[in-house]
Amino acid sequence: MSLLRRWFDPLRSSWFYQKPIRQEALSTAQGLRIYLRLDDVYSYLAVQQLIQLNEILSEEIKPLKIIISDTAAEAPNGMTADEWRDYSLRDAQILAYQHRFGFDNEKPELPSAEALAQAEKILRNTPLKDQNFLYLLEDVFHMLWQQQYGKLRTLYVMASQHQKEQQVEERQFEHTPVLASYFEIGGRKYHAVDDLLRLTRRLKQQKLLTGNPIFLINHIEWREHLMNDAEELSEIQEMNPELDLYVALEDPISWLLLAYIKEELADYYDIDLKIYPLSYKGRDLFDWSLATRLSKRTGVQFTPFCRPTEPATLNIAKLFYSVPEEQRTDVMYRILESVWAKGKDLSFRAHVHKIQRELHIEQLTEDDIEKKLKDNDLSCEMKSQPDFPVIELRLDGKSYVFNSLYRVWMIESIFSNVLEQKYKSDNDLEHKHAESSEDE
Known part of the structure; x- marks a missing residue:
């Protein structure tokens, strides 16, 4: 680094922090897209929010475009595919518990290869569009991740025998590598779960929402404490x-x-x-x-x-x-x-x-x-x-x-969950003590 920069950068740093942030408007030419994988657990959590999100999108970015990939991107930070799978399943359990998503908390596991193929066939062949398609999409993900394979096979047989593949602009099937589900608008990517609030704030700022978004109800904001007692x-x-x-x-x-x-x-x-x-x-x-x-x-x-x-x-x-x-x-x-x-x-x-x-x-x-x-x-x-x-x-x-x-x-x-469990254990113990005293 030059002597001039060593002298000037501390001043520039102070100015940089104080200056207001001006965000450029995101282009809406390509609309709002969400990338999913049927065997991605974060996609399973994401689709549970799409119906509500689609209801409040302005006409300027409707319809919500669904892109379903069959290709997984390389795991991050040198992790193996197995390490990433185990991590993402544990992490999704935590997210589901915190934000009240539907999830198999007893024994979460990846859907079978046969079930994934059946689910893709159902989604390719359905004539449903827009909001109706989003209802079907969420149902199919539930069947995959809750191992409701009997229901899935029934839908698959109907889709195979009575329908042919549909060409619908608002949904596409691609080989784009996707590690975890994400939204894309104006060339910017947003994690489908972690960045959902940031995305909706941005859409609201650009007047691209017709109502107030209420997502991730137990989200903890910066500088706000969950515990004040x-x-x-x-x-x-x-x-x-x-x-x-x-x-x-x-x-x-x-x-x-x-x-x-x-x-x-x-x-x-x-x-x-x-x-x-x-x-x-x-x-x-x-x-x-x-x-x-x-x-x-x-x-x-x-x-x-x-x-x-x-x-x-x-x-x-x-x-x-x-x-x-x-x-x-x-x-x-x-x-x-x-x-x-x-x-x-x-x-x-x-x-x-x-x-x-x-x-x-x-x-x-x-x-x-x-x-x-x-x-x-x-x-x-x-x-x-x-x-x-x-x-x-x-x-x-x-x-x-x-x-x-x-x-x-x-x-x-x-911290909150540990205290909740502690209070529950203490109450159970007091209840047992009371019952024991009554018996005596």
């Missing part, structure tokens, strides 16, 4: 929750979530927060607009001008491991804040020395930093998560592992 808070704090955060230092989302968790959740719930920096992952190509929006919603400063290079991440880790363990969370927060909010270049020795002085680090550690980062990498990989940061929460003798900005809400949701 003093007694409940005290009970959670007494459980001594611990949270491990595995962060890619060059990833802005890792910084934003680390700062948010530390500022908003760790003190509030008295969480013992520990940071595990990872070796350089090359996460330099990121969605700037997404990071900027997240920055505004979380109230955490972010600028993209000095994202760390590989040498910079090693310098950050060296500073981090040069302080006692009990100070490391605060130190990492201050280091990354200087990078992502103040435009400091930590591949530049003068900036490293300045931060070292500010942190009162007299001597940098002589430990093998690369080995420490590799050890963290191994621990993180064993958790089999598709994105960063990886989060492990330990509470009341149990461990919960999740990842990314889309699952931070799980921290408070887990």
Whole structure:
């Protein structure tokens, strides 16, 4: 980085954060599309929202276009296909429980190959259109994922014997690789479940909805707490929750979530927060607009001008491991804040020395930093998560592992569920005591 940029970027960073965000209008020329796979569990959750969404779409983007793919994209973050399948089934269970989706919570499993072929035949041959097709689509997904194979075969026989394949513009069958269901409008993609609220906010902003969208009713907003009762808070704090955060230092989302968790959740719930920096992952190509929006919603400063290079991440880790363990969370927060909010270049020795002085680090550690980062990498990989940061929460003798900005809400949701189960157990115990006393 040039000397001019090292002097100018801190000023530019401050200006960047303060300036208002102006979002360009999304093109509606291609309408609103949703990509599905019959064997994708997120598609199963997504189709349960389509009827309600279609009802409030403006005529400008109707009809909702359904694209059904038979090709799975490669699993993310080096996961195998089996690891992704297991992860997505567990994750869908959590989403279904939180947002009250229909789902087989007892023993979720992928539909059989025969059932998938029958379902595709039904959807290809049906003459139903628009809202009626969406009702059929949801029913077919329920049959697949609830293993209602008798009902599915009955529909298949009727579709095979009495109907032929239909050519309908609003639904297409393609080989486009799809990992998990997503919407597309104006060239932008939105995760079908995780980004549904963001999508509907955008559509409403462009006056493309005729009514108020009510989706994901138990969604937890940024800077809003699920638990406000003093007694409940005290009970959670007494459980001594611990949270491990595995962060890619060059990833802005890792910084934003680390700062948010530390500022908003760790003190509030008295969480013992520990940071595990990872070796350089090359996460330099990121969605700037997404990071900027997240920055505004979380109230955490972010600028993209000095994202760390590989040498910079090693310098950050060296500073981090040069302080006692009990100070490391605060130190990492201050280091990354200087990078992502103040435009400091930590591949530049003068900036490293300045931060070292500010942190009162007299001597940098002589430990093998690369080995420490590799050890963290191994621990993180064993958790089999598709994105960063990886989060492990330990509470009341149990461990919960999740990842990314889309699952931070799980921290408070887990707290709430643990207390709910505790109260239920206590009530059951009191009830048994009362019955036993009556019998005596």
